[in-house]
Amino acid sequence: MKQSGKCPKCGSHEVIAGAKAIDRAHGPTQKDFTVATFRTPEAFIFKGEQKSPVSAWVCGSCGFVELYAQFPDRLKIPAA
Numbered sequence: 515m516k517q518s519g520k521c522p523k524c525g526s527h528e529v530i531a532g533a534k535a536i537d538r539a540h541g542p543t544q545k546d547f548t549v550a551t552f553r554t555p556e557a558f559i560f561k562g563e564q565k566s567p568v569s570a571w572v573c574g575s576c577g578f579v580e581l582y583a584q585f586p587d588r589l590k591i592p593a594a
């Protein structure tokens with residue numbers, strides 16, 4: 515949908531690009547919705563968290579939502 519500008523579910527071209535995905539956690543605080551990977555998930559404290567905010571592409575016709583990490587390169591785990 516991001517590349518094609520077309521909804522894969524209903525075929526509409528009424529696509530809303532780059533909507534902000536909001537994570538409300540537990541309360542009124544708004545945080546960017548993020549995805550994360552961990553370089554060393556077995557570590558007790560320093561897990562090496564790597565994060566990217568998430569943007570949403572929304573179909574204005576059927577409401578289908580597609581999520582994209584804004585910085586996918588940040589999430590890659592380097593080979594050991």
Ligand SMILES: [Zn+2]
Nearest residue numbers: 521524573576
């Ligand atoms: Zn649609």
